[in-house]
Amino acid sequence: MNKHVKYAATACFALGLALSGPARAQHGTGALEARVVVVNVEHLLVDSKRARSAAAKIEAEFAPRRQQIQAQLRQLRELSEKLAQDAPSLDDREKLKRSRAVGELERAVRRAQDRMGDDFAERTASERAALAQRIHDIVQTLPARQGVDVVLTRTIWHRPQIDVTDKVASVLDP
Numbered sequence: 001m002n003k004h005v006k007y008a009a010t011a012c013f014a015l016g017l018a019l020s021g022p023a024r025a026q027h028g029t030g031a032l033e034a035r036v037v038v039v040n041v042e043h044l045l046v047d048s049k050r051a052r053s054a055a056a057k058i059e060a061e062f063a064p065r066r067q068q069i070q071a072q073l074r075q076l077r078e079l080s081e082k083l084a085q086d087a088p089s090l091d092d093r094e095k096l097k098r099s100r101a102v103g104e105l106e107r108a109v110r111r112a113q114d115r116m117g118d119d120f121a122e123r124t125a126s127e128r129a130a131l132a133q134r135i136h137d138i139v140q141t142l143p144a145r146q147g148v149d150v151v152l153t154r155t156i157w158h159r160p161q162i163d164v165t166d167k168v169a170s171v172l173d174p
Helices: 003-020 041-047 049-089 092-146 165-172
Strands: 023-027 030-034 036-038 150-152
Touching (some): 092 150
Parallel strands (some): 036 150
Antiparallel strands (some): 023 030
């Protein structure tokens, strides 16, 4: 089944439940009610205390590398300016030597930036995956804890009364 069709079906189901009150199904002689709640997982992945703490930890972890790259960029700028300033008075051999040094430093800085960007993205993705797993584990416990039958994590719209994101956040961030 197409991904968009699944989302649309889920959204229609949730909207129908939200607008009609508790879901009712006939089972034998009595009616059953289904309690539905919504958890905004994306909000938790971005705005929870744990998510902000992980982001700050990663930023602190990469700060020395950023500072080192900034220092290399300053050095590169200084060498480039010095070369441009001294170029008219330099012989061809010295000009070529300095140009190569500037080029090598520029490539080294670019490699360091690329490597740091890749490492940062990998580290961020790893932390986000661990947080997503923790959120998933908490959401799995909701039926037993809250007495709910259906937990939705994606909706187009829902009534605020069925949103339990704050309750999940309190378990996530004790």
